[in-house]
Amino acid sequence: MRSRTARGWQALALGATLVATMVSIPEPGAAAPGEDRAYTVDGLNEPVDILVDDNGVPHIYADEHYDAFFAQGFNAARDRLWQIDLWRRKGLGQLSEVLGPAYVAQDRANRMFSYRGDIEAEWRSYGRDAKRLTESYTAGINAYIELARENDELMPWEFEFLRYQPDEWAAEDVVRLRTHALVGNLTSEVDRAYMARDFGLRYENIRQPLDAGWKTKVPKGLDLDLLPEDPEELLEVYDLATQGVTFSQENLAALGGFGSPTLDGQAVRPAADGDRPGDRAYHGESEEGSNSFAVAPGRTAVDGPLIASDPHRTQAVPSLRYVAHLNAPGMDVIGAGEPGLPGVSLGHNQDIAFGLTVFDIDQEDLYVYRTRPGHPNEYRYRGRWVPMDVRTEEIPVRGGGSETAAMKFTKHGPVIYEDPERNVAFGVRTVWSGPGTSAYFASIGYIREDDWGGFLDALDRWGTPGENQQYADAAGNIGWKPAGRTPVRRNWDGLLPVPGDGRYEWKGFYDADKLPVSYNPDRGWLQTNNESRLFDEHETGPLPKYVNRKIGFEAANPWRSLRTREVLAEMDEATQESMLELQTDHVSIPGRRITAAIENVRSDDPAVRQALDILRKWDHEMSLDSSAAAIFDVWTDLHGAPGTDDGFLGQALLAAAVDDRAAVEAIGKPASTTTVDMVEHPDRWFGGKAVAVRDAAIESSLAAAVRKLTEDQGADPNAWRYGFYNRQELIHPLSELVDPHTRGVIDIEPREKGPVNETVGDEGASWRYIAEPGNWDEALAMNNPGQSGDPESPFYENLFVPWSEDQMFTLHYSREDVEANTALRIRLEPSS
Template sequence: MKKLALMTLASLLLVSTPILNAGEAAQNSKQYKVSGLEKPAEILVDRWGIPHIYAGSKDDAFFVQGFNAARDRLWQIDLWRMRGLGKLSEVMGPEYVEQDKATRLFLYRGDMEKEWKSYGPNAKEIVNSFVSGINAYVEMTNKNPDLLPPEFKMLGYKPSKWEPEDVVKIRSHGLTRNVNSEVARALTLRDHGAEAEKLRQGLQPKWETSVPKGLDLNVIPEDVLKTYALATQGVSFDKYSGKLQTENLTDRIHDASSLGSNNWVIAPKKSKTGRPILANDPHRTLAVPSLRYMAHLSAPGMNVIGGGEPVLPGISIGHNGTAAFGLTIFAIDQEDLYVYETNPNNPSQYKYNGGWENMNQVSETIAVKGKSDEKKDLEFTRHGPVIYKDEKNNRAFALRAAWLEPGMAPYLGSLAYMGAENWNDFSKAMNNWGSPSENQVFADTKGNIGWKPGGLTPVRNNWDGLLPVPGDGSYEWDGFLNQENMPSEFNPKKGWLGSANQMNLPANYKYKLGFEWSAPYRYQRIEEVLNKMKKVGIEDSLRLQTDYSSIPGRKITALLDGIKTKDKKLKEGLKLLQKWDGNLSADSAAGALFEVWYQNHLRKAVVQQILPKDAADDIGSGDPVVILNILEKPDKRFGTAPKKVRDQILLSSLKNAIAQVEGLLGSRMKDWKWGDLHHVYLEHQLSPLVDEKTRKILNVGPVPRGGSGDTVGATSYSRSNFRQTSGATYRMVLDVGKWDNSIAVNSPGQSGDPESKHYDDLFKKWANDEAIPLLYSREKIEQATEERIILLPGQ
């Protein structure tokens, strides 16, 4: 395919009116007549780009939210819709046909009436209003193409209008789990055995898995998840080179493990304000524009503000003037891979309960730019979409996913809880929450605080969900756990509650929800800091959200005490680490050495000491918690003198790390800085298609970063170039009851339009671990308003 002929962005940018100061806001007003609005409405955009929407009814508020989402993020949300519905080929050509086919396998195809009812009595009307608002703005761009963001002109197409069903049919963008690790576990057990698997992935609560009866691990292909990966990954414009790319299994598991979040809520008795404080910083893949969007919706009976998904109505992280809420991932196992024996005479039949059952077939027509339409046949078993067929060996593989059930459109369940006025309302709403599974913390103006997880949990009576299972009827879900049986906590004596994706099931909890949780280090640091503080304030919470103290760093460097060497360079490195306090600040020399050592050398060295080379090569760095436990308590796996061998591993791997850092930063250790390696650089998705001049306009950064994936200020990174890949794109700290004191930040900015000042105006504050006011009262908002958009009913 020929590369698109692209104009430079500078030549595409629209001529825009300069943004005025707050005092001149009245002079910077726009007025539009829009069809579908019942009463006049206003959008007050403050100096940080946050839209404060004032409408005459709730329906109008959601309509304006959709209109404004399109105004600020039109290309982002249009791409989300195309990718989610499997319509990329229609605009971008034949290289995307396979991804479109894969994506369409995972559309919701169930009962729509049941689907809408799952989100509450008014969900369909809310989504319809939101989509109508998007479409109203799209219609404006049809009449005035100058309103289009430059990406549409660069790619040569126009945005499409939405249907309400688009919002709930699209499921493949959710934070899915755990089929990747099921397959990785199966392949590891098959190729290397149980010892290797224990190093690859630790299980919590402690658990010994076994291969399900009837499962032959040898029939599982290495690339069994290729279609699943295509369906669930983002859009890569490298495909214009003609190459269809998918991440490998190891990368997908690493990427998933780097995604997390922190939240905590402080009771009045432990708060400096005398009121509850709620803090939340959900972690997602870093992107430009951000994957989240801040908004404020005010209408009779509703006044909610915070962060949400730009493609969805409502707010999922924020407050409503009475109650506040914030979320982190709660690692329920919501996926299973089924393995079928297929009929040698008909590969579209699979064995079930002793007979042959037909796969359901759906024919899809995929429109392809510049080519004829392509027809693709999709197949489904009773469990879900068929993602792989091995006709040579008479096998097929299908995925059963809780997120394909009714009521599981990711984050849309927030419609049920964002109006909660008390703990009972909130708990009831969370009992219907579906996807992604979350820890929610809660606070209200009466001084109450609480923790309540939610998510659709399959009941597996005769297996643990950790490996693929035969699809012959022997392994079936027995419905879903009643969410009233989920753990919860309300107004604890210690005065605070929190989560950071750690295993937080109560002791002796009898239900099997999942066994694969994030490392506990972020939560351990949160717990350490909050327990030490008698009183916690707003600034204290922001400081903790951006805390770079590394628990693994402190524990591992403690093992160096007493270790000596005659090697001059190694002695210098030992001294540097022995004096280090574990703070991974951007200017830390010890931090640079530790992270290179720990991530690229030490963990691998432990695995290599225990396993044969081929197994060690496949396992790589191993599970960080398992590896740290082995280092702290070396055992017979290190031979007859485990402590001596442990110390030799520490020294030899450190020597290799020093050599690597010298190659990157020079030979003077005192000049090393972690931030000279670890950095953030946000690349626009169209960056591969444009020239260097345009790339500088589209992309944001680079800037040095502190922290790691193990610090509360989470800055997970690629081990090959140390570039941050995920973290807290949105941070929020709420002063519950004195809402104007609340703060937040959304990186790199609110707008997705490179011509807007709000495209990256918050990036420096975010990168410097600062925040902006999250204003709530009309008086304060008016003082900070820089643009007023008036919407009137009309044609």
């Protein structure tokens, strides 16, 4: 399932003896945190202390409940103002106002997918005091913006370079943003529709097998010939809304030049033609790959349970995650969230700990409309022509004036593509366009709960994205509950587009108790790895009652889940060290199974024989120094290192299994589960002498891999290293616009740590967390590359090297422990 947000990969396996509870310190030459600071601000009721610890984590101590959220907003702006301002502008469709006309199309797309409903209904959806705490949070952001406007030293350099000022926030801005989170399956719906148009559904078991053995079919009345020729054209608006913001000199021509802020003692200059960076290490996106697990007290070596969570999202500078500790009457919570949101989503309070991973709920559908000839703003719905809701908005554009954006909506949602000549239009219905579905915002409910019952009640209000919610508490309990608004589709499964004529409508949403749950299972542990989890506490495989609710059939591949279960089943005395060892595990389950299945493969080619011999002696660890790991990933591409090409093995097996050359080209390569099954069970896939056909594909593809490895790394297979293909470099969004000196300040140099997809460790989560509930001062965390977005801060990249070495820091919690590890004190005083 393609996603606009990334998970990461990781390339270092860690043994228990190497786990380090570490306190990161600024690198030599980095600026000290500075002297204590005090600010007088509007909007605060009582004084607040912010103690920033030696890892950059702010600990907020307030005497009034909502002042804690004010201080959180203030400090998030202090550390990440340009990041959250860009996030807000992108989500609200206000980029063109400061960046110019090149961003008008993206602004229009984001406005179409932002929340456009009644704001009071939105606030009510979250219950309790959502509006009030968000007003406090945004007041804190605005207080910092006011200070920064008065003091240039407080304003992030990016604003001066791009020559604009940050805007103040309204509370509703926080919840109207909808396109920043993990989105759903619209892209896979479209991919499947084009395959079905051209080849039917006969190759789907090769291209993208569905979970639980589900087989889809073309919905009645769907005319696949109505699809435009180019799927990218169909998805252009959706893609613009759900992708990030990119910068180039061409797109920013309306700025009329760049400003010259000072950074690292030198003026920032625009990049000249000769200043362009060369090849970069890997810094792109990948599929999601999060993990969470909890172990009950009877299977740990400590007094209570253990919980671990490492959601794998974009590795970026600054980090996607922001860590904060909020201590006020009625609340003492610490953990990670997104810097533009109040509260946290992952972490713990004084009683319970919580983590999350993506749970596959199908929350998007593509509708195909017949439009009225000569009247393209009308579509056929339940036997009559119905007008679209046509809205126009003026989008302010830097450089003067504005552009008028016309946006069309059907009963289901925004129209993303139309062809008046063919009398057809396409619209999108999403869960995340309705009230109560601002991504992750509903965590404001459970961060203040103190037991399993309260936690479950809070999850009833969780809208998007679909998440496995992992739980453990100081009383010794562990639990798992998926959360997310789940459409009821009575007469179709959501896997292909459907006619928008009224035959295919959501019949509301399932109650939360219609999703599975597990609490204190007898086996003593729980895990989630984004795999299909259409079962309950018995974990006996997909259960009909969940399968038939058609919750979703496109979860992640099972490899990480299989490895996690394998390790947890043998973990009788779990410790934080063994939990971290599992979080950073890089055993290849596909590698183990494929090498076992090819034990009898022979070759007359000496180079292939040598490669086979190395693979058969392999321990199946995707370690950086391993020649076998290098051979395996170049041969299969099942672990996704950049530069390994697209998988010689899968391509060869596909060509042997499918006679239709056009279909082979369209499929590209089999799904990873299919590739493994083709090797293990050739009789299922190949005609004639199936084993001989498979072996020929293995030999030819391995020969191609050896040729590539020789070209890349030389003729000695024993000198080949997987690390050759694995480097992680964090690139600032403005990197290519600035001079080499500035680029060296804002980018974070490469380390050998890169994609190892389909292993538990992957690239390594930017946020990682392990805790024994109740023993909170021993909790461990990691937030790559650091807390601050200021390149001159000691907390900008202080965690990158420890992260790359699989280390973690102590997540200080008690006031005594925080005071003993404070690097900077900030005092906020109310203005009156």
